[in-house]
Amino acid sequence: GQQVMQIPQYQHVQEGEDFTTYCNSSTTLSNIQWYKQRPGGHPVFLIQLVKSGEVKKQKRLTFQFGEAKKNSSLHITATQTTDVGTYFCVPTNAGKSTFGDGTTLTVKP
Amino acid sequence: DTAVSQTPKYLVTQMGNDKSIKCEQNLGHDTMYWYKQDSKKFLKIMFSYNNKELIINETVPNRFSPKSPDKAHLNLHINSLELGDSAVYFCASSQGRRLNQPQHFGDGTRLSIL
Numbered sequence: 386g387q388q389v390m391q392i393p394q395y396q397h398v399q400e401g402e403d404f405t406t407y408c409n410s411s412t413t414l415s416n417i418q419w420y421k422q423r424p425g426g427h428p429v430f431l432i433q434l435v436k437s438g439e440v441k442k443q444k445r446l447t448f449q450f451g452e453a454k455k456n457s458s459l460h461i462t463a464t465q466t467t468d469v470g471t472y473f474c475v476p477t478n479a480g481k482s483t484f485g486d487g488t489t490l491t492v493k494p
Numbered sequence: 495d496t497a498v499s500q501t502p503k504y505l506v507t508q509m510g511n512d513k514s515i516k517c518e519q520n521l522g523h524d525t526m527y528w529y530k531q532d533s534k535k536f537l538k539i540m541f542s543y544n545n546k547e548l549i550i551n552e553t554v555p556n557r558f559s560p561k562s563p564d565k566a567h568l569n570l571h572i573n574s575l576e577l578g579d580s581a582v583y584f585c586a587s588s589q590g591r592r593l594n595q596p597q598h599f600g601d602g603t604r605l606s607i608l
Contacts (some may be wrong), residue, residue, distance in 0.1 A: 394495070408496075415594060418596060422535075426601075427599040428584070428586075430596040458573060475596035480594065481593050483539070487536070487537070
């Protein structure tokens with residue numbers, strides 16, 4: 386079955402530093418979604434990547450989908466305190482989506 | 495104008511009791527889900543319904559029984575609550591039948607078992 390690893394599990398940064406979380410799959414994916422969950426909140430859809438090698442940007446957030454469609458990354462440039470939360474990748478394979486374990490980001494002002 | 499609403503928001507109850515959580519979405523979506531999030535933030539799918547039809551039923555104890563009276567509602571009934579059931583339960587919905595569509599989540603129900 387599909388094995389998905391999201392790393393790191395936790396990341397603590399100083400405000401202004403960059404942050405990256407990675408999602409790696411053992412199988413080729415149909416697409417991948419990314420969600421953000423603020424502390425005490427619910428997951429909120431950020432973006433969906435479909436094409437091999439796709440790169441999408443949302444302000445300071447850059448999302449990439451690997452050429453082989455087995456991995457993806459979310460990069461945040463110059464983190465702010467509003468970026469705190471848990472970021473989940475949600476790969477889709479064989480028509481089924483599975484939440485990764487998430488990366489929890491804390492930002493020190 | 496809440497898109498996905500769950501009730502109650504908090505649920506504190508004794509071990510062995512039976513309880514229900516309700517979920518409603520006004521987005522016109524065809525597919526609804528129940529997720530369990532434990533204290534480590536791991537988010538695990540429990541059930542998924544499409545137009546009142548069960549399409550995902552993960553390895554969940556029989557004490558958990560979903561019910562979908564119509565495509566806008568998906569309720570979760572839990573019998574004989576156990577300590578390990580303490581978690582946050584999220585309802586979600588998405589468009590269409592395919593399970594790879596973006597999901598909209600409710601605010602969650604925080605269940606605590608005493």
